[in-house]
Amino acid sequence: MTIEARSIGFRYGDQPVLKDVSFTLTSGRFHALLGPNGAGKSTLFGLATRLLALQQGDLILAGRSLKKHPTEAMSQLGVVFQQNALDLDLTVRQNLHYHAALHGMSGRVARSRSHRELERFGLLERANAPVRQLNGGHRRRVEIARALLHQPTILLLDEATAGLDIASRNALNHHVRSLCDQDGLTVLWATHLIEEVHNEDRVLILHRGQLLADADGYQLCSDQGNRDLATTFHTLTGAG
Structure with a gap:
């Protein structure tokens, strides 16, 4: 079971935060949502969890429309927010x-x-x-x-390693990846830390509200003519 974003758009007043964002995740796989702070990652998670109301487009969670069937859609979702809850x-x-x-x-x-x-x-x-x-x-x-x-069949994690030391970050990242193998969970791991992303991951790069890339890490590097994701990320976003 997976998550699909269909032409998601969102504004705070006159300020666009997400601009026609569309993607479909692969069931049972670890996906990295990579973007600098302020890219729109947390807004996307806010929409997926109904903390924010959909303004444009729809999110399909495990085959259920968040707009038409919110209760059924939300029942498929597990979430870990950046702030401890x-x-x-x-x-x-x-x-x-x-x-x-x-x-x-x-x-x-x-x-x-x-x-x-x-x-x-x-x-x-x-x-x-x-x-x-x-x-x-x-x-x-x-x-x-x-x-x-x-x-749930889908697990969203928004900057889940914020405030952790390197060893704890690595251990948590490894454990979440194991959930995909053990339980077939579809995971979307949002981060601004390139070291948390592997070349074999499916990588979605969000920058200034736009989805700039959506492919395996190896493919992204090949397409940009770079040897590593850090350089590729900098090339696409201008972020260090």
Whole structure:
């Protein structure tokens, strides 16, 4: 199951932020949405999660139109935002159970799925610890575990490694990639950090609200006559 953007346009007042953005992601694959700060990545995520209202175009999530069938479309989506959205005073387990309740899960299902995700993310030993006692990397793991409780087919991550050290960033990036292989998740990983993107990734480059490129990293480099993605990204956007 995948996500399709159809001619998405968005303005803040008279200022265009997204301009006729269209793409279709490949089911069960890791995709990198690469762009400088201010490119429109967070606006696109805001539209996908209905924090912002669609002004132009439509988003199709796992075959459901966000405009026509928002409840069904949103049920297919798991999201991790740039800003931490956990309750720091609740334990790790309580945060997950609260999220499960919002999705209408029974207590039995919530306990079973929470245990599975905590085990998979290496968090069982911290399940009863208040979230404020966790480091940044573990908090991000909790957020991803929470986002997967309702078993979505699509996972969106907006600058998920913001504020993490290099080791934690690499570990989180690697773990999310493994979810594509293990669960067949379709992942869209938004970042401005070129080192988080691999040449074999499907890469979407967003700049000033326009989608400048949409291809495998190797193909992008070949098309631009460059040897690496960093140079290709700079060539297309003028960003360092």
